Every structure is written in structure tokens, then in C-alpha cells.
Amino acid sequence: MAFELTVRGAPQAYVSRPGCWEELGPRLAELGIGRALVVHGGDSWRAAAPRFPAAGTAKFRFERYGGECTYEERDRLARIAADERSEAIIGVGGGKISDLAKAVAGRLRLPVVLLPTLAATCSAWTPLSIMYDRNGAMTAYDIHPRANALVLLDPLVLLDSPPELLAAGIGDTLAKWYEADVILSRIPNPSVELTVAAFAARICRDNLLRDGEAAMAALAAGEFDDAFARTVETVVLAAGMVGGFGDRYARTAGAHSVHDGLTILPEAHAVRHGSKVAYGILVQLALEERWSEIESLLPFYARVGLPAGLRDMGLGAVPEERLRAVAERAVEGDASIHLLPGVITAELVLNAMRRLESFTASLASSPPADIGS
Numbered sequence: 151m152a153f154e155l156t157v158r159g160a161p162q163a164y165v166s167r168p169g170c171w172e173e174l175g176p177r178l179a180e181l182g183i184g185r186a187l188v189v190h191g192g193d194s195w196r197a198a199a200p201r202f203p204a205a206g207t208a209k210f211r212f213e214r215y216g217g218e219c220t221y222e223e224r225d226r227l228a229r230i231a232a233d234e235r236s237e238a239i240i241g242v243g244g245g246k247i248s249d250l251a252k253a254v255a256g257r258l259r260l261p262v263v264l265l266p267t268l269a270a271t272c273s274a275w276t277p278l279s280i281m282y283d284r285n286g287a288m289t290a291y292d293i294h295p296r297a298n299a300l301v302l303l304d305p306l307v308l309l310d311s312p313p314e315l316l317a318a319g320i321g322d323t324l325a326k327w328y329e330a331d332v333i334l335s336r337i338p339n340p341s342v343e344l345t346v347a348a349f350a351a352r353i354c355r356d357n358l359l360r361d362g363e364a365a366m367a368a369l370a371a372g373e374f375d376d377a378f379a380r381t382v383e384t385v386v387l388a389a390g391m392v393g394g395f396g397d398r399y400a401r402t403a404g405a406h407s408v409h410d411g412l413t414i415l416p417e418a419h420a421v422r423h424g425s426k427v428a429y430g431i432l433v434q435l436a437l438e439e440r441w442s443e444i445e446s447l448l449p450f451y452a453r454v455g456l457p458a459g460l461r462d463m464g465l466g467a468v469p470e471e472r473l474r475a476v477a478e479r480a481v482e483g484d485a486s487i488h489l490l491p492g493v494i495t496a497e498l499v500l501n502a503m504r505r506l507e508s509f510t511a512s513l514a515s516s517p518p519a520d521i522g523s
Contacts, residue, residue, distance in 0.1 A: 153341050155397035158277050160390075161264075161298040166383055168306045168374065171265060175206025177300055178238070181261065186238040187231040188212045189251045194243045194267045197310045202242065202265075211236065218282050219246045224253040231258055238263055238299070244315070245271035245423065249279035252294055261299035268311045269382035270319040270424055274301050275390025286419040288410045303386055305379050313369050314422060317455040319385040320362045321428025326392040327355035328431050329403035332438070333489050337399065347396025350388050357384040363453045404434030407487035408499070411480030412465075415472065421463045428456040429463060432510075436502035437490060441509060448513065459510045460503070474500055 165173065178186065188210050190198070195214070211234045216223045231239060231254060240263045241251025248264050248271075255262035256279075266274040277297050281290040308316075330351035334344055357380055365381035368374065393401035408430030412418045418426065428451065435444050448458055457463045460473075468476075477499035480487055487494050 153344065153399065155341075155343060155399060157343055157395055157397070158293070158297065159346075159394040161275060161301045163299070164275070164301045164303070164387070166303040166305065166379075166387070168304060170302045171201055171304045171307065172203050174203045174240075174263070174265070174302060175208060177302075178208045178263070179206060181238070181299060183208060183238045183261070183263075185209045185234065185236050186211075186240050186263070187227065187234060187236040187254070188240045188242060189215050189227060189247055189254065190241075191215060191217075191243040191247055194247070194311075198242055198265075198267045198307060201304070201307055210240070215243075215247055215250055218284060218286060219250040219253065219279065220282055220284055221253075222284070223250060224257060224281075227254045228257045231260070236260065240265065242267065244268040245273035246282075248273035249281075252277065252298065253279040253281070253292065256292070256294040256296070259296075261296070263300045263302075264298055265302050265304075265307075266386065267307055268315045268319070269308050269385040270311075270315040270422065271322050272386055272389035272393075274298070274303065275386050276393060282413070285416070286413060288413045301386075303382070305374055305382055308382050309369060309372055309374060309378070311369070313366060314425075314455060316366060316369055316381070316385075318422035318424030318428075320358050320365075320381070320424070320454055321422075321431070321456045322424030323354050323385045323389040324358050325402075325405040325427045325431050326389050326400075327351045328434060329405050329486075330392050330396060330400040332403050332434070332491075333399055334396070336491070343395045343397075344399055347392050347394075347400040350391035350395065351400065353388045354384055354392065357381065357388065359450060362450070366454050402486040403489045404437060404487045404494075405430030407480045407485045408433045408476075410485065411476040411478075411499075414475060414479050415465065415468060417468070418463065418465060421457075421465075425457055425463065429459070432458070432506055433499065433502050434487075434490065436506045436509075437494065437498060444506070444509065445513065448510065459507050461507070466507075473503060476500075477503065 361377040364377035368378040
């Protein structure tokens, strides 16, 4: 069977070890980069700035981003980079900053260097950007023609990150298994690329169910250990490999479409990307009628701080007509939810959301079985 896919498997160079940010200057010199625009955030930069290394022979222009990964912000930063004659874009921060830095670099055909401060998504690994409008609603999914030039993942930096962001990363990465498996398990004689994607997706599930809770404890204690290291690399590296090798056959399915639908709610903008995706996993499983799998996942969700329903995201009071709009957005056009078996309609999604709320409420007084051990 022939598969129409393009492998975008990895950055050109990836380093993950304590203190690796100190390698930035020499590695920029190796790449022949003498000037770079450094894009950073606010809170994350205050935590990261003391660890940011000296430039070496390179010259940096530092610029704070406007808080959202939009085309307008991309173009603003591209103008600054062009005026500064930047030879690379460096992103220091979480997923939106990484996506924005990649978008700016893609616009200018420059290499991008990423120094993650969070393990909340696989954005540092993947050559793509999720774009939003000024109101925070997702608008596009742009794939860039070049791999990220360099990723320096220092787990000691990530020990300074808020716990809810690591929890969100765990939720986003757990979806790699559920979204990839529902597609790949129905493909006879998968190619080598798809076999690699399936293997990476299983690693995402197995590592997180084994190490996720311990990683959250390590973060709370500020102590670097093997569970924390494996978890953050699972969120960044293994998760990135799923879509990198599987392309459209493994990247997203129902969970991310539900996330996209939720972004139309202003009150959902304060909910982390990975938390919305984690909720989307449960909606996808409800669509698949896999209620026992939902029941077995819920204790793990509770231990790491992921939402079991709309109530847990502060969305329990959203009226029916607005939830219907969420469901309609989730199935819009060629949304990846249509990769699930059968014909998926907005009414089916809305019904799955309703049933999930009833199901989780019914289990509240009777803790379900646990797959996290």
C-alpha cells in the first residue's frame, strides 16, 4: 500500500542535558550565525533570563512577543528581524513562542533555534506553527519547509516551570497515543514510517502513565530525577516523532479537533492547550464508545491535574447553544476528527460531551479502576 506522507522527523540538532543552554554561543558559531533576534515572553523570561547564556561572538536583539501567535505578530517580528539583519530567530519560552519563532523564521527563510522553558507541547521539536487570531481562536496549522536548526532542552530550566504547564504537556502528549492509534490500527501493512510513528505513540502512553505522576512530584520538590527527565523528553521528543514520522496518518484526530472547538469560547482561553486536548481525549473516547477506557484513565487525570470534564475547566456553566457552536467548530471542514471511523457530526460531538459530563459525575462517588500503576 502506498502512503502519501512527508517525514519531518527531527530538528537538525537536538541536545537535552542539564546546562546545555551554555552551548548556545559555540553552536551558533558552528552554524555561522552572527546576529539573531531573540523572541521571548514575560513570566517565562523572568525565570529564564538568569540562565540565558552569553552570546559569545554573536549579537542579539531581544524582543518580547505580544502574547499570542498571530500572523500580525509574526509580521511585526519579521520586520524587526529584517531591520536588524538577523541571521536566525531564537525562541525562548513555551509552545506559542516556539511556534511564533518558527513562523517568523519561515517568513524570512532563516534558521530557527529553540530554547524551551516549558514541557507543555512538542512545539520545540516540530517544524510547524499553530496560528491564532487576536482573540485566541485557532485559525491555521502551518507546516514549514525547514526543520528547526537547533533545540537546546535543559531540564533544569524546566524545573522552574509551573506544575499546571507540565500537566498540560502530559495531557497533550497522552493524546498522541489515542489519536495515532485510532488511525494507524486500521491501516493494513503500514509503512516503516508509520511503524515508527506507532512506536513513538506507544512510548508516549507508556512513559507518561509510568512516570508522569513521579515527574509532577519531582517538579513540586524542585528535584531533577530520571522520571522528570523521561517525562519532559517524552513530551518534546517522542510526541514530536509521532506526527514527524506519521504525518497526517498520526498527527491528530478527535482530541485536537475538540481543542480547536473549545478555542472559540473566550472563557476557555485561560485553560492550557494540553488541558483542552486532554478533555478532547475523553470526548474522542466517548465518540468511540470506549467508556471503560475513560473510567480507567480518570484516576491518572486526577493525580496529575488534568480535567475530567467541562466543570474542571471552569466551563460547566457554558450554555447549550455555545457548546453546540464548539461542536460545530470541531467538525468544521477537513478537521482531523473526521479521521475517526464513521461519519462524525456536530450533533454526535455535542452528545458525546453531554454523555461524558453525566458519566464522570456518576463516577464521582465511586473511584474507577486505575491503569496508572
